[in-house]
Amino acid sequence: MTPKPEFYPNEQPEHPLTLKSMMGAKEGNFGSLFCAGCGYGIIGQLFTKVFDKEALDPLAYPLVLGIGCYTQMVTILHHGIQKIVALHGRAPAIATGLKLANPSLKPIVMTGDGDCLGIGTNHFVHLCRRNLDCLVILFNNGIYGMTGGQVAPTTPKGYKTGTTMGPAFENTIDGVQLALAAGASHVARITIAHPRTFMKYLKTGLKHEGTSVIEVITPCVTYFGKKNVDNGGNSLASGGAMLQWIRHSTTWRNQAALLDDDELAGKYVIGEFKLDGGKLEYSEQYDQIRKRAMKSGDDGTV
Ligand SMILES: Cc1ncc(C[n+]2csc(CCOP(=O)(O)OP(=O)(O)O)c2C)c(N)n1
Numbered sequence: 590m591t592p593k594p595e596f597y598p599n600e601q602p603e604h605p606l607t608l609k610s611m612m613g614a615k616e617g618n619f620g621s622l623f624c625a626g627c628g629y630g631i632i633g634q635l636f637t638k639v640f641d642k643e644a645l646d647p648l649a650y651p652l653v654l655g656i657g658c659y660t661q662m663v664t665i666l667h668h669g670i671q672k673i674v675a676l677h678g679r680a681p682a683i684a685t686g687l688k689l690a691n692p693s694l695k696p697i698v699m700t701g702d703g704d705c706l707g708i709g710t711n712h713f714v715h716l717c718r719r720n721l722d723c724l725v726i727l728f729n730n731g732i733y734g735m736t737g738g739q740v741a742p743t744t745p746k747g748y749k750t751g752t753t754m755g756p757a758f759e760n761t762i763d764g765v766q767l768a769l770a771a772g773a774s775h776v777a778r779i780t781i782a783h784p785r786t787f788m789k790y791l792k793t794g795l796k797h798e799g800t801s802v803i804e805v806i807t808p809c810v811t812y813f814g815k816k817n818v819d820n821g822g823n824s825l826a827s828g829g830a831m832l833q834w835i836r837h838s839t840t841w842r843n844q845a846a847l848l849d850d851d852e853l854a855g856k857y858v859i860g861e862f863k864l865d866g867g868k869l870e871y872s873e874q875y876d877q878i879r880k881r882a883m884k885s886g887d888d889g890t891v
């Protein structure tokens with residue numbers, strides 16, 4: 590048997606949710622693996638809080654994570670949830686397999702902007718197209734964090750990265766618009782500066798039957814913040830500065846409708862964009878076909 594890794598001793602926090610985390614409950618370790626000021630710790634805590642408050646059965650919600658800094662969230666999420674770490678960009682494919690093998694499960698995909706809108710774009714599009722019953726939480730920090738701050742398809746124009754000679758100049762990809770165009774039936778965007786609304790969207794997404802995509806704007810202080818400044822020239826090298834920047838870079842959907850393209854440039858439009866509970870879900874249709882095919886003499890063709 591592989592020996593358990595040694596951890597530096599750290600203080601046991603009093604917060605009950607931390608005790609319910611995987612590292613807390615199973616290893617007795619409460620240290621954070623994220624950089625100071627990173628948004629992923631907050632997201633993990635909010636997720637566990639919603640999961641706990643809604644008294645959901647952890648075994649019914651398998652979690653499939655892509656590859657990025659956020660993958661380390663496995664350590665702080667609810668200890669009872671089953672977790673699978675997928676290949677980079679391939680979490681939607683694994684979620685699809687899980688759902689088809691056992692339609693009573695509702696997979697939750699956690700994916701980064703690089704994972705979902707870079708290397709895994711095709712998988713994401715097909716998941717949304719099928720309207721598979723699953724929740725996708727898409728973390729957008731505008732950068733490839735885990736591999737050292739390379740430019741991502743979501744890096745806002747005009748901001749610096751480790752692999753752009755000057756400010757990023759490429760057109761960006763909009764995860765919300767992509768999900769809508771591909772056919773997801775619940776689509777929302779929010780930021781970690783709006784924790785209550787994030788929790789509200791999570792609750793909706795967990796109950797929704799069909800593909801729910803919730804994009805969360807979250808700070809990477811280390812690779813995005815340290816290289817960039819806000820409109821007033823102030824450094825974004827701290828969690829607080831990044832949160833302020835995120836707050837000032839957002840516009841609610843109803844206000845955005847009143848702005849023209851120039852005014853919207855560089856803004857994250859937040860809010861709930863679609864909630865359609867009546868759209869046919871993939872695994873149900875698949876199950877009907879499977880049942881028809883099982884009847885003798887019927888090959889399942891429609
Ligand atoms: C097939 C493959 N290509 C490249 C990588 C290297 N890689 C690992 S994580 C990552 C970027 C992750 O960025 P993102 O999804 O935005 O997550 P973040 O680290 O910012 O949280 C890359 C390029 C890999 N693991 N596998």
Ligand code: SF4
Pocket residue numbers: 622623624626627628629658730734735808809810811812
């Ligand atoms: S590198 Fe960025 S995304 Fe990764 S843990 Fe640090 S702050 Fe978070």
